[in-house]
Amino acid sequence: MNKFIITIFLLVTTLSFGQRNQDWEKINTLKVAFITEKLSLNTKEAQEFWPVYNEYQEKRNALRKKGHQEIKSKIKDADALTEKEAQKLLALHMQIEEEEEALDNSFLKNVSTVISAKKTLLLLRSEEEFKRQLMKQYRQNKGGK
Template identity: 65%
Template sequence: MNKYILSLFMLFTIISFGQHKKDWEKIKSLKVAYITEKLSLDSKQAQEFWPIYNEYEEKKHALSRKEYSQIKDKLKNSDDVSEKEAKKLLTLKISIEEDEEELDKAFLLEVSKVTSAKKALLLLKAEEDFKRDLIKQYRQNKGGR
């Protein structure tokens, strides 16, 4: 059984038992194995790639938290938001999206330097495939909803 099939099997097993913090850590480990295999990273490339990827993920997560705490949380009571506050929130949303775009650009350029342009593109596909497989298995475990 190759690593990919084994990783997916483990991922699906984890999902079926719930989504606790420990499970998220296992999913993250499976994602690392999945991406490493899909990109065919050798040990040198992996040593350079994963610190860059991890830093990118942390920054991306921080932007998501900022968006949630400063925008989405306030929109729960959107009827109470004034036009002035709405303009302020919209400006902040646009600013966060611009920050995300700059982060993505810088990340892809840096990854392409330590691996290759082709592997940077393959990374985008591998991430999407991993998410798709994760969602597919989640739906299957929830009775196809």
């Protein structure tokens, strides 16, 4: 675990705007290693788990991108929207939120058939731990500059 924290720290200290895609690839690589270690996935489990997880992540990212493009960019100018435009935007936001929730529920059902329910819960915890560690290192790095 400590080697992951050190690696995350080193990665966050070297993040630069010009290399965002490479940086996200590095973060995802660390996340894969972190989750694999936390879940103690054996070879068979890993072969079945990662395709399901990666497909979920792709769909989740697509929904986030859709939300950002169609909603968040327009919310900045909310004062300029008519009431009708605002209602339409709010309805779209709620629709995307419902799609995300349905996607999350579907993923949890699917993944718990590939790995145990206990490992599925460990996955949820591990994702949160990874995010916390990443943010902690980012804040420490940002404060040190």
